[in-house]
Amino acid sequence: MYCNRLHCAELKHVKFVVCRATWEEKMKIIRTILAATTALTVTSAAQATELEVMHWWTSGGEAAAVGQFAKAFNATGNNWVDAAIVGGEQARAVMVSRIMGGDPMGAFQFNHGRQAEELIEAGVLRDITDIAEAEGWKDIVNPSNLLDACTVDGRIYCAPVNIHSWQWLWVSHKAFEDAGLDVPTNWDEFVAGAPALEKAGTLPMAMGQQGWQQTGAFNVLMASLLPSDVYMSVYGDKNTDVAGGADVAKVFQAAADARAMASNSTVQNWNEATNLVITGKAGGQIMGDWAQGEFSVAEAKAGEDYSCLPGLGVNPRLSTGGDAFYFPVLKDEAKIAAQTELATLMLKPETQVAFNLSKGSLPVRGDIDMSAANDCMRKGLDLLAKGGLLPDTNMLITPDTSTQLNDLFGQFFTDPSISAAEAQKTFVNIIADAE
Numbered sequence: 001m002y003c004n005r006l007h008c009a010e011l012k013h014v015k016f017v018v019c020r021a022t023w024e025e026k027m028k029i030i031r032t033i034l035a036a037t038t039a040l041t042v043t044s045a046a047q048a049t050e051l052e053v054m055h056w057w058t059s060g061g062e063a064a065a066v067g068q069f070a071k072a073f074n075a076t077g078n079n080w081v082d083a084a085i086v087g088g089e090q091a092r093a094v095m096v097s098r099i100m101g102g103d104p105m106g107a108f109q110f111n112h113g114r115q116a117e118e119l120i121e122a123g124v125l126r127d128i129t130d131i132a133e134a135e136g137w138k139d140i141v142n143p144s145n146l147l148d149a150c151t152v153d154g155r156i157y158c159a160p161v162n163i164h165s166w167q168w169l170w171v172s173h174k175a176f177e178d179a180g181l182d183v184p185t186n187w188d189e190f191v192a193g194a195p196a197l198e199k200a201g202t203l204p205m206a207m208g209q210q211g212w213q214q215t216g217a218f219n220v221l222m223a224s225l226l227p228s229d230v231y232m233s234v235y236g237d238k239n240t241d242v243a244g245g246a247d248v249a250k251v252f253q254a255a256a257d258a259r260a261m262a263s264n265s266t267v268q269n270w271n272e273a274t275n276l277v278i279t280g281k282a283g284g285q286i287m288g289d290w291a292q293g294e295f296s297v298a299e300a301k302a303g304e305d306y307s308c309l310p311g312l313g314v315n316p317r318l319s320t321g322g323d324a325f326y327f328p329v330l331k332d333e334a335k336i337a338a339q340t341e342l343a344t345l346m347l348k349p350e351t352q353v354a355f356n357l358s359k360g361s362l363p364v365r366g367d368i369d370m371s372a373a374n375d376c377m378r379k380g381l382d383l384l385a386k387g388g389l390l391p392d393t394n395m396l397i398t399p400d401t402s403t404q405l406n407d408l409f410g411q412f413f414t415d416p417s418i419s420a421a422e423a424q425k426t427f428v429n430i431i432a433d434a435e
Contacts, residue, residue, distance in 0.1 A: 049338040051106035052081040053325075054098075056091035059271035061293020065359035069161075069342075072351045078338045081106075088212065089406075092399075099124050104328035106335055107342055112149040112160060112322050113394030119326070120152050126327040126336075131343050132156045140347070142366035142384075143320055149395055150324055158324040159343045161352075162361035165318035165380065166288045166392070167220050169309040170295075174280030175202050186313030187224065187254075190284055194261050197283045205261035206273035206282035207413065211406030213270055214413040217258060217286040222251045223319065223390055224312040234431060235396040244428040252420035252427075258286070259413050277306065286312070288321070292360025292376055302375035310379055318383045321392030322361060401434040 051073070057066045063084075070080035083105060085091035092115065095108045099119060110116050119125050132138070132147070141147045141160060150158035169190065176183045176193060179200040184190040194204035207213060223231050226247050233242040242248065265282070267273050274294045276282035285291065292308075300306055310316040325346060327339045345351050352363040357372055362380050370381060383389075394402070408430065412423045 048077055048079050049334045050079045050081050051335060051338045051342060052083050053107045053109075053342075054083040054085065054091065054095050054105045055109035056085055056088045057109070058084050058086050059269075059294060060297040061271075061295075061358065061360060062290065064297060065293060065355050068351065068354040068358055069346065072345050072348075072354075073342050076338075076341045076345065078341060089403075099328050104330060106330070106339060107325050107327050109323050109325055110158070111394045112146055112320070112324055112392060114397070115394065115399055116157065116326055117152070117398075120157055124329055125157050126329050126339065127155050127157060128159065128327060128340075128343055129156045131159075131340060135344060135347060137347060140365050140367060142364065143389060145320060145391060145395070146322065146324075146364055158326045159346050160322065160324045160364045161346050162322045162356055162359060163318070163320055163364060163380075163384065164288050164290055164322040164361045164392075165310070166216050166321060167223055167311050167317055167319060167390075168289055168291070168376075169220075169284055169286055169312045170274065170277050170291050171284040171307040171309065172277045172280050172282065173305055173307065175277070175283045178202065178280065179283075183307055184284075184309075184313070185307075186309065188314075190312075191257055191261070193283065202280070203262075203264055203276060203282040204284075205258060205265065206267065206276040206285040207258070207262035207265045208270045208273045209266070209268050209410075209414065210270070211408075211410030212402075213273075213287070214409040215402070215405045216288065217413075218251065218255050218409050219393055220286050220312065221254045221258070222248070223317065224315045225251060225254060228317070228388075228390060231390060235393050236391075238431050238434050240428050240432045243431045244424060248427075249420070249424060252424045255409075255412070255423075256420045259416065262413070263416070289360050289362075289376070289380060292374070293358060296358070296360065296374075308376035308379065310383060316379075316383060317388060317390060318380060319390040319392045321394060322364075398435050401430060404430045404433075 055066060057063060070082060073080045085094055096119065098104060116125060137147055146160040150156050150160060169187065171183060173183050175197060179196045179202060181193045181196055184193055197204045207217065230242060230247050233239040265273065270287055271294050273285050274287060274291045277285050278295060278298045278300055295306060302308060310318065327343060330336055347365065349365065349368045352365050352368055353370065356363045362384055363370065373381060408423065408426050412418050
């Protein structure tokens with residue numbers, strides 16, 4: 001049957017031809033199609049599942065990185081509901097309280113290690129072994145101890161997403177050049193430059209006034225200035241003789257030097273301390289490689305505006321810390337499906353590249369193209385390829401022991417009346433009680 005344009009009704013998404021129909025009949029048909037289209041749109045929107053994701057990534061670089069996860073998750077048709085909390089310790093307390101109180105989120109970030117042990121024992125975290133096996137994580141996660149840290153009694157409970165290492169000294173070229181000094185290449189040169197920096201009105205070392213940052217700096221000194229077996233004897237074997245010995249005494253003296261260099265550092269947060277280095281107001285900072293994200297946001301160039309010295313330029317090495325995502329047990333089938341999609345995409349090649357380039361961390365996959373990595377990340381990738389890695393302290397000690405150490409070093413770095421010898425005695429007592 002022949003139909004001309006006057007006999008046809010056409011909609012944007014549906015072409016519907018009506019031949020020789022009256023105007024009223026055409027309008028009735030159009031209204032029917034519009035109603036059906038609206039119903040389809042509503043149904044489609046209803047299928048999008050919201051998943052609340054809790055984490056403590058709130059700095060500029062961290063926000064850019066977590067945004068990569070959110071973007072990838074939203075592309076699946078689901079909706080990432082961001083629930084960021086400032087500060088790791090505070091965030092973990094809220095997360096545990098929510099989960100144990102019967103109000104779980106959809107997913108949450110913890111560090112690699114023993115932080116989730118009690119939650120797993122309580123049976124409130126989802127076993128994602130099926131996802132790990134389907135995606136072949138055992139074959140692609142490198143180093144393998146990252147997946148081991150997610151494993152309890154042979155079952156996998158988390159998705160490792162990156163490798164973070166603490167053992168870095170970040171150095172401002174501007175600060176040293178303004179003081180008439182060569183940019184240091186190791187810890188001894190950095191310490192030697194402190195008087196000239198002070199004379200030039202520059203803070204020698206930036207350090208946030210939080211115990212976890214100060215404990216981290218101490219552990220970097222131990223890992224960088226001493227052989228690996230000392231670090232492992234103290235934190236792995238809980239050997240009090242080594243913890244109280246002459247080698248560790250040298251580390252406490254180096255920590256006293258760091259305390260003196262950071263005595264006028266009044267900022268609280270790590271990223272505020274990093275900003276002092278970025279702007280040339282401080283000579284340097286001991287901080288993990290997540291600091292790279294802040295340099296990236298500031299468009300500072302590695303090797304030109306700043307230097308990054310793994311192992312403080314003395315003993316280049318990496319510890320395999322980092323972040324993993326856990327998924328509480330839920331009853332909502334749609335949210336469970338959304339959890340599965342999120343866990344799966346976090347280790348996909350394209351997501352790993354986008355996230356880690358923003359975060360400043362190393363990917364957990366060794367089979368992806370990281371050609372866009374900057375000078376500092378390339379140093380990390382090279383060290384990762386060489387092996388000889390250290391486990392992060394979170395893998396070796398409990399959260400309770402970590403809290404005790406944070407209290408100790410928080411006091412030590414803010415109170416110059418506490419001698420290195422006194423602090424070491426307290427340190428030995430903490431290690432003696434550690435599990």
